Structure formats: structure tokens, C-alpha cells
Amino acid sequence: QSALTQPASVSGSPGQSITISCTGTSSDVGGYNYVSWYQQHPGKAPKLMIYEVSNRPSGVSNRFSGSKSGNTASLTISGLQAEDEADYYCSSYTSSSTLRVFGTGTKVTVL
């Protein structure tokens, strides 16, 4: 099972919006609505930001939103803030024997 493909880095200025893509196949992202996104600051554990493609857990800012089209899922961060600078990983349920796969990760830089 290959990792889902994400851009290595994305950057934006404070207040801007950015979008991170997560490309898989019809066996994972395109086949199921169990796509999640995680934020990870250096030295910290990952934090769930989006689940089931577009749902936000309680306590997560509504500046974070998720969507999916075909085999590609996306995470959009609007009103970019300095605290959003972190690594972001997507993840999907998959029909392979392993059942779960992560993305390659994207480093978000706030300019």
C-alpha cells in the first residue's frame, strides 16, 4: 500500500487561505468517506483536525475545512495564523489488507 500523495510544502501570509491536497486512488480516498487530517507541531503528537472528509471535531477552529473530489481530498485553512504553522497529514481507509494509509505530509509555513 503506497502512501497518499501530498505536496511537500505550502506557504501563505497571515490572513490568507491555503489548500493542501491529498491524492490517492479509488481503493482509498476515492472509494470511502473516511478521510481524515492531522496537524502536528514539532515534538508533539498529531491532532485530529478533520474526519470523514469534512467534519470538524469539537474544539477545532472553523477556519479548517475539508472536501473531496474523486481520488483527491483537500484541507483548506482560511485566515491563516502563525499557530497554523505545522506539518499536516491526511489519512484514509483503504480496501487493501492494511485498511489504513497516511499521506506523505505537508509542511505549512506562515510567511
Next chain:
Amino acid sequence: EVQLVESGGGLVKPGGSLRLSCAASGFTFSSYSMNWVRQAPGKGLEWVSSISSSSSYIYYADSVKGRFTISRDNAKNSLYLQMNSLRAEDTAVYYCARDFTFGEYDYWGQGTLVTVSS
């Protein structure tokens, strides 16, 4: 408050063994599937293994299949990962994570570092 606390990491020689533990509290442990996810230094997240709430279903990444064994003790609210035949490429921070839907993890522990080196 949900808490997951990993322990058991450390330095081990190639070919050696290590057993990781994850102590859970603040929720009904026996109702949730649990997972191990690892992160090599400077690298991304890699799912390692999953176990269903009653241990009926167990899954492994191809990279650890045949070497690692996941288990749980619902009476002790604990998750385990027995790691045998360790390799340098197993060096990573190992996280335990609660699975609240199909492979979506809502709570993570702080991680425990495993270093495989001679």
C-alpha cells in the same frame, strides 16, 4: 479526560526485542479499536497495527508483519506491541491512538522512542 500513555521504549540492538505498552484512561477502553502509529526521525507518519475492541480483528503493515504482535488487555485498559527481530529502520517514535471510526484517530498518546542501533 481521555489519556493514552505509552511506555517501554528504549535502545535495543538489531535483532533484539522490545514490548511497548499503552495505558488508557478516561473512556471505556473495551469499546474502541486501538492502533500503533510510528514516525521515524524527520519522517512522516506510518500506520503499524490495529486491533479491534475484542481482539477479533488484527491488522499489520507489511513492514512489520511476522515480527510485531499487537495485543490488548481490556481488564487492565492496556494496549501492547511486542516487537521482535528489530531492525534499524524500526527506529521511530511509536504512538498509540484511539480509533473512533474507520481508521480515524481522535486521541493520541505522547509517544515513546524506540532506537535500534548497535
